[in-house]
Amino acid sequence: xxxxxxxxxxxxxxxxxxxxxxxxxxxxxxxxxxxxxxxxxxxxxxxxxxxxxxxxxxxxxxxxxxxxxxxxxxxxxxxxxxxxxxxxxxxxxxxxxxxxxxxxxxxxxxxxxxxxxxxxxxxxxxxxxxxxxxxxxxxxxxx
Numbered sequence: 815x816x817x818x819x820x821x822x823x824x825x826x827x828x829x830x831x832x833x834x835x836x837x838x839x840x841x842x843x844x845x846x847x848x849x850x851x852x853x854x855x856x857x858x859x860x861x862x863x864x865x866x867x868x869x870x871x872x873x874x875x876x877x878x879x880x881x882x883x884x885x886x887x888x889x890x891x892x893x894x895x896x897x898x899x900x901x902x903x904x905x906x907x908x909x910x911x912x913x914x915x916x917x918x919x920x921x922x923x924x925x926x927x928x929x930x931x932x933x934x935x936x937x938x939x940x941x942x943x944x945x946x947x948x949x950x951x952x953x954x955x956x957x
Contacts, residue, residue, distance in 0.1 A: 817871035817893065820900075824870050827904050831862045834911055841915060848923035854914060854930055861934065862907040869900020878946075888953070895951050899941060906937035 838855045841847035864875075873879050873892045910933035918926025945951050 817896070820870055820897075824866050824900075827862070827866045827869065827900075830904070830908065831859060831866070834858055834862070834908075837912075837915065841919070846919045847915060847926070848918070850923050850927065851915070851918065854911065854927055857934070858907045858911045858930070861903055861938065865900045865903025865907065867900075868896045868903065871896050891951050891953055895945050898951070899945060902941040903938065906934060906941065910934040910937070 835855050838847065838851050842849055842851060867875060871893070873896050879887060910930045913933060914926040914930025916926075917929045
């Protein structure tokens with residue numbers, strides 16, 4: 815399922831994604847952030863790219879949907895799921911990246927990386943759990 819109306823927003827998300835490595839490169843070259851922060855950029859870029867793909871409508875790459883039959887998939891509102899997960903992954907990635915960078919500058923790279931991974935893990939886990947149990951992501955079945 816590809817949602818054409820979301821492409822403009824996805825382009826903006828991709829531009830925001832392109833700013834992350836630039837910010838990290840400036841931080842590394844100025845000596846404020848350690849070179850280990852390249853790993854953070856790779857992790858954040860991966861999650862943000864997944865968020866963009868989800869937002870455009872590629873729910874087929876989600877783990878649970880790959881094993882479902884067409885009838886089971888019809889029980890879910892895939893447009894709401896992809897929209898929510900795309901936005902949630904993008905926002906949580908940006909917040910964790912920049913907060914981790916600020917903490918890295920203030921307290922050291924190790925603290926920033928741990929903060930970034932913790933925030934990203936918690937927000938992504940909560941987002942996926944909410945889509946699994948949230949009623950707004952299922953179609954109402956009369957009966």
